[in-house]
Amino acid sequence: MEKFNAIMSVFLIIIFLFIFLPIVYMLSNPGDLNVLFSDEEVIWAFKTTLLAGAVSTLIALIFGIPTGYILARYDFKFKSFVEAVLDLPMAIPHSVIGIMILSFIYGIDIINFIGRYIVDNFWGIVTVYLFVGIPFMVNSIRDGFLSVDEEIEYVSRTLGASKVRTFFEISLPLIKNNIISGIILSFARGISEVGAILIIAYYPKTVPILIYERFMSFGLDASKPISVGMILISIALFALLRMFGKMRGR
Amino acid sequence: MLKVNNLSKIWKDFKLKNVSFKIDKEYCVILGPSGAGKSVLIKCIAGILKPDAGKIILNGKDITNLPPEKRNVGYVPQNYALFPNKNVYKNIAYGLLIKKxxxxxIDRKVKEIAEFLNISHLLNRDVKTLSGGEQQRVALARALILNPSILLLDEPTSALDIKIKESIISELKKIKDIPVLHVTHDLTEARTLGEKIGIFIDGELIAFGNKDILKKPNNKKVAEFLGFNIVGNKAIAPEEVIIKDGDEGEVINVVDYGRYKKVFVKYNCYIIKAFTERDLNIGDRVGLEFREGIKIIS
Known part of the structure; x- marks a missing residue:
């Protein structure tokens, strides 16, 4: 049995190092980190990325809470179809998402004026971030409402709280951690997007686009420090997520 | 006073069929096997489920179509459903807080009700740290503090072990001056607490009345549910069967209650249940004598 466990552990160690070593190497050989604070283009890219991430996450939250609630509490015709469609952005290749959105906007006459605001525009970035991030928000919030015992809501009603009041005072606070993890996941998914952004909104440049561009034009060393900045943001988001995940488990 | 008229409801796999009854300021226990639809009845009265047909009248007012928050009913679900993000004090105070x-x-009332239910020492506790019996008391306090027009209890002791169960029953006995509707599958609870008793099987209220219906079932279904022996057209309580020396019956099962045993005896084509202090084992042959039985129709 001991030998068996040792063999199993070897697999764990290999796959752990496969992910861990490149990260550690990157962080310990970041190149010239000064560009993060002095290169205007880099600073702008970070600002654009974080702002687009924040805006799209806010929109995802506004739509995700009611959507998650309905999916958790009610049964209706074609519910599993609706759920499957809402999950689909996770399965579609990223460049295809870009092509899809673009051809939809330009394919339908009455909406192709929107193209102006989407293509190579900040709102194009927001649109893509929302498209790829919304499944994480909806799923996280739906799972939260599913975990709230309906009897708790019923009791609140019998104690005199209206449906609306019960929703805001009882149910919503109980899924606080699901909301936070939904925010973090959809934000993180958004800002990491490259494929669809390349097609829809190369400008204004987001960080992943800038990393790609610097790599293509100037090589590895030019893209390294920006990548380190991005890794630090991702690790920070992930640490937050783990923290709230632990709290939810309590 | 609660009056339920011809209430019908189909919900998930459960059904209520034409249920009618009336209770005053008394403790009413509705007794029925699990899965009979007792919770559906409670949920209809609380306003959580909308009945398909029928009327619910509380203190002379038709509440059938009112939302739960306008009914003034106290509801204690089977799993207590305490608010997990509030401490005991805030759980109990929540209803008063809504009423501004x-x-x-609020402080005075919370302390008063906490004393009444012996939970004063728990007020600052996190509800997640409470035992089952403590949670039950908090849920009761939370419902009672609003002086509801009726208290609805859904299997209030089913999740508790026997000792805690007895102490909760004695707590429930203290509740006076409001109608209580308590649904359970536990015969002891019905006997101990019920001033009015209803028997509820397969979505139907097949008997309703005072405690006598537990002793004198009026039909076969009720008698069977209450554990009577049905011999011919008579219902005979297990206590009315005397085990004596003889040969006509064979013991096929024994449940040991300590001082006495419940035995199942194969007798002619019947399985007869009886209590005895004799030390019997499976396979023993015994004689039976029946004291008076109750004649039942159908």
């Missing part, structure tokens, strides 16, 4: 009662008054 002032803080001093």
């Amino acid at each position: 009662v002032n803080k001093l008054e």
